Amino acid sequence: MTIIKLVINKNFKLYIFLLSALAFTACTKDLTEGLDKVDVNVVASENVTMEGGIVTVRKGTPVEFSIAGEPDFITFFSGEIGHQYIYRQRVETEASDIVSSKLKFNIYREGTSYPKDNPRYTNCIDVYYAYSDPDKGVEGFPGLSKSDFDADSTLVVGYDWKEILPKAAYDDLGDNITAAKSCELDVKNLVGKNLVIAIAYNREERPNPGEANKSDATAQLKYYFDGMNIENTLRNNSVTRQYAGEFMFTALNFKDSLYADRKALESYLPEDMDYGTVTANVPGMWNMNNVANGGFYIHSTASENPWKTAWLVSDPINITSCEPDQGISIKNLSQDIRSYTYTYEKVGTYKATFLIHNTNYKHEDGGVYEVTVNVVE
16 A cells, blocks of 8 residues: 655644533643644555646545544545535625526425316415616615514505516416426526515405305415525536525414414414414414425415415525535544545546644634545546
8 A cells, every 4th residue: 555645735723712512521632732743645546646746536436545643623625516625614605606596496286276267266376576776776675574564564465576477377286296386587687686585375365265155165275385495506517505494584474363273273373473484284374394495385274264365575685695615524532533535426626625623622723634636537
């Protein structure tokens, strides 16, 4: 076995902060113990070579990094898209780096659907957006007070929203996730323009058709939204996604909360009946349990009960927001490793980075070790 000795970029930093949780595991250890002797090298093989400080490896060949010294923690960043050390703290993309930006979501319904020419017409969903553009005289949505329901409900109903799709597009939705309708809106030109998303459930406040004719009594549909996110494609061909959990949706629950079907579920109702959401199936109220992954729904109303009206309105959305790049934790206090193996599956040049540090209750001392890896066919 041949060890390739690397000249590695070492950038040591000293961080001072309290970490009481580690006081008993590291308080007696000199912070620099192990770090002065830390070294990272690459184990040579038939398909792993080095020339001019660059490691060259064939695609699909495992690269073994040997690790000397005794650091407490090691995090590995492969240098691949989404795993670059330089972007570990990035929470916003440069607007100039965005090639395309789209709001995407899937929608499907549960319940029997009737067409518009039927007195039992069931489509009661609308999805809107708004933005501001002062240069063109577009003021944008002024925002909810979130404390004055009468004013907020009047505002959302009266505001001149823009449709993401015409209402008729939701007339004949699929009734399961595999048959869901895929929807998207190009928002690249809306960067920095206070994009707001709004969803209306029975905006017109239509009554149950059975109120006019008992034989037309109809259950109000249940609507599911799945995978709602803003997807940005960047110049380097990477893709970032901001899911609906970051949109900061606020629910507005119209009408009296004491309908018989809600009264029976009183223990599941939110404390704030004006703006609250639920964690169970409550007719006409938004369940946001899975919103972090872009999923949420509004529950149906049985045919014998009055139809409900509710809205869901976002805060202004920062389209350039993104998740920081992630590394892999390969060592902690309970582990003792002497090597780490990683396989690159795509051709390209990557900066593999090892972030190391020792920690006790007073200080943290760490360093960064970088290795340039050229992956070839």
